[in-house]
Amino acid sequence: MSWTTIRRSMKKHTNAWLIVSLVGAAVILLPVFSILVSLFLEPNENWQHIKEYLLTDSILQTIWLVLFTGLFTVLIGVGLAWLVAAYDFPLKRFFRWGLILPLAIPPYIAAYTFSTMMSYTGVVQKTLRELGIEANQSWFDLMSLKGAIFVFTMFLFPYVYLITRSFLERQSGSFIENAQLLGRRPFSIFWRVVLPMSRPAIFGGVTLVIFEVISDYGVTSYYGIHTISTAIFQTWFGMYDLDSAVRLAAWMMVGLIGFFLVERVLRRQRRYSTPTAKLNPLVPKKLKGWSAFLAVACCGLVFAVAFLIPLLQLISWSALSYQDVLTSTFTELAYNTVLVALLATAIIIVFAVMVAQVCRLQKNWFSYALSKMVTAGYSIPGAIIAMGVLALFVWLDKRLVPLYQWLGNEQAPLVLSLSIAMLVFAYVVRFMATGYNAIDAGFEKIGTKYAEASKLLGRGMTATFWKVDLPLIKGAILSGAILTFVEIIKELPLALLLRPFNFETLSTKTYQFASDERIIEAAVPALFIIAVSTISVIIFHQVGKRLER
Amino acid sequence: MNIVDIRNVSFAYARNQPLIIDDLSFSIQTGEIVGIVGPSGSGKSTVLRLIAGLELPAKGSISVAEKVVVDDSTFVPPERRGVGMVFQDYALFPHLSVAKNVEFGLHRLARSERKERVQEMLELVHLSGFEKRYPHELSGGQQQRVALARALAPRPNLMLMDEPFSNLDAELKASIRSELREILKKAQMTCLFVTHDQQDVEDICDRTIRM
Numbered sequence: 001m002s003w004t005t006i007r008r009s010m011k012k013h014t015n016a017w018l019i020v021s022l023v024g025a026a027v028i029l030l031p032v033f034s035i036l037v038s039l040f041l042e043p044n045e046n047w048q049h050i051k052e053y054l055l056t057d058s059i060l061q062t063i064w065l066v067l068f069t070g071l072f073t074v075l076i077g078v079g080l081a082w083l084v085a086a087y088d089f090p091l092k093r094f095f096r097w098g099l100i101l102p103l104a105i106p107p108y109i110a111a112y113t114f115s116t117m118m119s120y121t122g123v124v125q126k127t128l129r130e131l132g133i134e135a136n137q138s139w140f141d142l143m144s145l146k147g148a149i150f151v152f153t154m155f156l157f158p159y160v161y162l163i164t165r166s167f168l169e170r171q172s173g174s175f176i177e178n179a180q181l182l183g184r185r186p187f188s189i190f191w192r193v194v195l196p197m198s199r200p201a202i203f204g205g206v207t208l209v210i211f212e213v214i215s216d217y218g219v220t221s222y223y224g225i226h227t228i229s230t231a232i233f234q235t236w237f238g239m240y241d242l243d244s245a246v247r248l249a250a251w252m253m254v255g256l257i258g259f260f261l262v263e264r265v266l267r268r269q270r271r272y273s274t275p276t277a278k279l280n281p282l283v284p285k286k287l288k289g290w291s292a293f294l295a296v297a298c299c300g301l302v303f304a305v306a307f308l309i310p311l312l313q314l315i316s317w318s319a320l321s322y323q324d325v326l327t328s329t330f331t332e333l334a335y336n337t338v339l340v341a342l343l344a345t346a347i348i349i350v351f352a353v354m355v356a357q358v359c360r361l362q363k364n365w366f367s368y369a370l371s372k373m374v375t376a377g378y379s380i381p382g383a384i385i386a387m388g389v390l391a392l393f394v395w396l397d398k399r400l401v402p403l404y405q406w407l408g409n410e411q412a413p414l415v416l417s418l419s420i421a422m423l424v425f426a427y428v429v430r431f432m433a434t435g436y437n438a439i440d441a442g443f444e445k446i447g448t449k450y451a452e453a454s455k456l457l458g459r460g461m462t463a464t465f466w467k468v469d470l471p472l473i474k475g476a477i478l479s480g481a482i483l484t485f486v487e488i489i490k491e492l493p494l495a496l497l498l499r500p501f502n503f504e505t506l507s508t509k510t511y512q513f514a515s516d517e518r519i520i521e522a523a524v525p526a527l528f529i530i531a532v533s534t535i536s537v538i539i540f541h542q543v544g545k546r547l548e549r
Numbered sequence: 550m551n552i553v554d555i556r557n558v559s560f561a562y563a564r565n566q567p568l569i570i571d572d573l574s575f576s577i578q579t580g581e582i583v584g585i586v587g588p589s590g591s592g593k594s595t596v597l598r599l600i601a602g603l604e605l606p607a608k609g610s611i612s613v614a615e616k617v618v619v620d621d622s623t624f625v626p627p628e629r630r631g632v633g634m635v636f637q638d639y640a641l642f643p644h645l646s647v648a649k650n651v652e653f654g655l656h657r658l659a660r661s662e663r664k665e666r667v668q669e670m671l672e673l674v675h676l677s678g679f680e681k682r683y684p685h686e687l688s689g690g691q692q693q694r695v696a697l698a699r700a701l702a703p704r705p706n707l708m709l710m711d712e713p714f715s716n717l718d719a720e721l722k723a724s725i726r727s728e729l730r731e732i733l734k735k736a737q738m739t740c741l742f743v744t745h746d747q748q749d750v751e752d753i754c755d756r757t758i759r760m
Contacts, residue, residue, distance in 0.1 A: 364563070452603050453640040455627040457654030458703055467653070471644045 015461060021355045025373045028429050031388025032380065034395065035253060038246045046244045050235060055248075058231040064145060065152070065220075065227060066210050072153040073209045077160025078202055080302065082194055085168035086176070088284040089292045095299040096165075097541050100158045102306035104533035106490045106507070107155045108218020109526045112514040113310045114151060115142040115223070123313065148223045154306040156212055160205030167201035168194070173282040214256075215381035217493040218511055228252045229383040233497065242391060249387040253380070260379075311530065317523035325524040334528065337505040340420060341488040344427035345435070349481050351428070352436040353473075357465065360443045361451070371436070378433035382493035389426040389498060393417040423498040427488050435484040442476020443469075479539050486536035490529055550615060552707050552739040553577040553600060558609035560595055569595055572609075575758055577707075582733060582740045584750045587760030593743040594637075596760075597709040600741070601634050602627035614706040633705035637712045639696040641684035647671070647695050648680035654703040670698040673732055690721045697729070701736055708733070710742035714749060726752045 084096050117123050118140040128135050142150065175197060179189045195202075220227050228248065235245040287295055318325075355374050359367035377385060393416045404415055416422065450472065454464040470477075492507045499508060506525045513522035553576060560570040569592040577583050585593045598604040600611060602618065602625065610620035613632060618625040633654075641650050651670050655663045671677045674694035684692060693713060700708060713729070714722050730753045733740050744750060750757050 449636055449638070449640040450642055452601075452627070453634070453636060453642070453699075454653065455603075456601055456630075456632060456634045457699065458628050458656065459654070460626070460628050463656075468642055 017354055017461060018358050021351075021358045021370060021374075024351050024355070025370055028377065028432060029373055031385060031392050031426075031429060032253070032376070034392045035246055035250045035384060035388040038243065038391070039250045039254070041243070041247075043247060044241070044243055046235075046239060046241045047247060050231070050244055050248065054226070054231050054234070058226040058228050061145065061225055062214060062227040062229075065148060065225070066213055068149045069152040069156065069213050070206050070210060072149065073157040073160045074202055074206060076153065076302065077157040077205060078164050078195070078198070080157075080299065081161050081165035081168055081198075082190060083295055083298065085165050085282055086284055087287050087295060089287045089295040091296055091299070092284075095303065098303055098307070099161055099299065100537055100541060101303075101534070102155045103158045104530055104537045105155055105307065105310060106218070106492070106529060106533070107151050107212070107216060108222065108492055108511060108514075109314075109522075109529065110155050110310055111142075111148070111151045111219040111222050112519055112522065113313055113526075115147065116519045117309075117313055118142050143223045145223075145225055148219050148225050151219055151223075152209070152213055152216075154302075156209045157302075157306075159208040159212075160202060163205040164198050164201045167198050169282055176282060211379055211381075215383070215493065217383065217496065222511075222515060229381055229493065232383040232387060233493070236387070236390075236497065242387075242394065246387045246391050249384040253384055256380075314523045314527050314530070317520045318527055321520045322524050325521050330524070333504050333506060333509055333525070336503065337489060337507075340424060340427070340505065341485050344424045344431070344488055345481050345485045347424070347428050348432055348435040348484050349439070349477060352432060352439045352480065353477065356436060356440045356443050357461075357469070359440070360448060361461075371440070375433035375436050377429040377431070380430075382430060382491070383497070385426055385430050386494050386497040389422055389429065390417065393422045393425075418500055420500055420503065423495065423500070423503075426494045426498050427491070430491070430494060431484050431487050434487050435480045438480030438483060439473065439476055442473040442480075445476070446472045482539055483536050486532055489532050550579050551576045551612070552579050552581075552614055553741065554612040554615075555596075555600070556610045556612075558599060558606045558611060560592065560599060560604065560606050564607075568607075570599075570606075573760075574609075577739060577741060579739055580737060582730065582753055582755050583742075584754040584757045585741065585743045585760060586745065586747070586750060586757055589745065591760040593745075593760055594711050597634065597711055597741065597743060600630075600707070601632050601709060602630050631706045632709060633700035633703065633707070634709040635693070635696045635700050635711065635713055637715060639684075639692050639716075641692055641695055641699070643684055645683075646680065647676065647682050647684070647687070650684070650695055651699045651702050653699060657703075666702055670702045673701070673735065674698045675728075689717050690725055693717065693725070697732065701732075701738065706739065708738050708740040708742075710740065712743055712745070714744070714746065722748075723752075729753065 080099055084092060084099070119125070120137070125135060125140060141147070175193055176189060179193045184192070214227070214229060216227075217229050217233055219225075220230050221233065229252075232245050232248050232252070235241055235248055352374075355370060359371045394414070397414050397417050400415070446469070450468050451464050454468045455461075459467060489505075490507060492511055495505045495508050496511065499505065504512070506529055510522050510525040510529065513519070513525070555576065556574050558570060558573045559568050561568045573596070585596060587593050595604060599606050599619075600613065605624070606619060611618050613630055616625075617623050618630050642653065645653065648667050648671075651667045652663050655666055658666060667680070668677070671680065674697055676691060676694055676698065679687070679691070679695075684695070687695065693716070697713075714725065717725060726749065742749075742753075
């Protein structure tokens with residue numbers, strides 16, 4: 001590109017929207033950079049200790065957790081997706097979307113619900129004892145790697161199920177029909193056609209599962225498993241060693257970047273795309289008799305374990321405790337949570353709209369890079385973002401000491417890092433992608449022709465936005481806002497790490513009740529979170545239906 | 550006066566792609582109706598988008614009404630070029646009524662003048678009485694005339710039309726063609742339009758540019 005073309009292009013594209021987007025993107029990336037900087041600093045004496053006693057174990061446990069959860073979510077997710085996409089059986093229409101519902105239960109809530117149900121005084125063993133069966137305790141021990149894999153699998157498999165199912169329903173028809181005509185039996189079709197073909201969809205789903213697993217703090221810390229995320233937390237909460245915690249986060253970041261680079265290279269050679277433009281939807285085959293019963297049983301079992309049973313248990317616990325929990329403190333708690341979530345959501349939506357607007361009006365490498373940067377937070381584990389934000393705010397506070405003194409506040413050198421601003425900022429970094437993707441999809445649907453028509457009628461970019469774009473993407477903005485809001489309400493690690501002193505949200509309170517072994521009290525805030533999450537699952541489902549049409 | 554002056558313009562969608570327009574030059578006088586014809590993919594619509602300011606030429610300069618709108622050191626954004634455009638699929642704002650659509654570009658006029666101008670425009674395109682309708686309640690021919698009224702309302706220096714008849718039935722086409730020429734001449738509008746239909750050219754244009 002010659003200098004004159006660059007200059008021409010800059011003249012066309014430079015405006016206030018672009019400048020705000022660029023500054024915002026830089027601010028969003030600051031915590032990541034502030035983490036990576038620590039790699040070049042001299043480690044302190046704790047680091048040696050961490051390297052020796054914490055690191056190897058937590059890396060190994062993280063790998064096992066990711067590996068087995070990935071494997072089992074693929075088995076369950078793809079199996080159910082194939083069953084629902086390719087066959088007709090009683091209650092299928094219900095299970096088709098009912099199997100997404102486990103996503104509404106955050107894994108950390110499921111973790112303590114199940115481990116309590118399975119404990120000596122829990123409902124399962126009690127029932128068995130009443131039946132006169134004396135059970136071996138080790139069968140019921142969920143507080144282990146096995147238990148965590150079970151919980152993650154049951155409550156995260158819908159990511160794989162959802163993406164694979166919609167892929168199979170929309171595009172696999174003609175291939176499967178051809179395989180049938182070529183004389184393949186159903187099992188071999190599944191193994192030799194369906195599985196290889198849906199690899200990209202499965203991979204997309206598993207990637208989401210892996211993000212959730214490595215980002216998790218609630219399940220792993222409750223079950224006493226040492227992952228890298230919990231190691232970061234322990235270094236901060238246990239040793240109050242910010243430098244080492246940040247350094248740990250930095251190495252985790254480096255590992256993740258390496259993993260994704262390797263994955264990119266490995267996948268480059270096997271990118272599938274459908275050669276024909278015309279795609280046949282898959283026509284489901286009717287199941288009868290025993291096979292229909294078996295299909296219903298499979299879906300029913302998964303649905304019961306991953307949604308119905310924990311939900312009923314939580315409801316019955318909260319019936320015991322709601323009078324003690326639903327006090328004015330709880331109202332304040334709910335108010336706090338909603339307020340912080342609304343504030344962060346508002347910032348995310350406004351900024352996401354601006355960046356999406358800039359990106360769609362100049363489709364080139366630059367806008368692609370901008371959108372990737374802004375949404376990077378989603379693929380970065382909460383613990384890393386938390387450490388980055390913390391390091392950034394502590395640094396800012398140190399720099400701002402003269403200002404605080406000038407304002408007459410000599411005693412409090414920490415202002416920003418003790419304020420709610422830190423948590424809100426972290427939410428914005430982490431969940432920008434949720435809002436952005438919804439809004440981007442909305443813009444994608446209306447295209448650029450209305451904006452172009454408006455400009456040719458003499459309206460500038462900002463007037464065009466208010467008069468034309470905004471009324472047309474209202475729906476997308478609303479669904480983006482709700483999805484983001486719910487993600488924030490559910491979020492645990494960031495809230496736990498970055499909340500100001502004495503500030504509780506629904507999720508931190510749930511977690512705190514649970515880790516104090518006050519499971520019955522924890523059920524009430526947990527149900528609130530599940531109720532809000534269910535709304536988002538339903539919206540997600542509705543949006544998906546509209547897109548399919 | 551030259552309403553449009555295009556000098557040595559080249560264009561490619563990206564720097565590593567071949568040129569779609571290579572060293573194009575032409576000009577249009579006030580009041581002329583000019584058609585651009587050529588096979589699909591020859592960059593006909595791109596010429597309109599370049600004049601409107603929706604795309605950026607890699608080389609060359611464009612002037613509208615004797616004012617440079619783009620060259621190596623200038624870029625006048627589309628909203629300040631004084632150019633009207635009727636899009637291939639009309640791009641009527643789906644959330645606004647017919648009257649509001651036509652009024653959209655009249656923000657520089659006083660409120661009372663706006664109403665008057667909207668009425669005037671709707672009469673010109675024979676759609677008086679349709680003010681309160683929404684775009685999806687109109688036929689294809691009616692939508693096209695609303696799009697025309699909307700583009701004419703702010704009195705642009707130049708009207709650009711991208712395949713204005715491609716979405717109409719064959720029967721409608723003939724009557725609308727002569728109507729369009731009449732409307733444009735009545736409004737004393739300079740017009741550049743893109744088509745691949747030889748009949749359009751013969752019925753409407755004063756002259757043609759081949760690509």
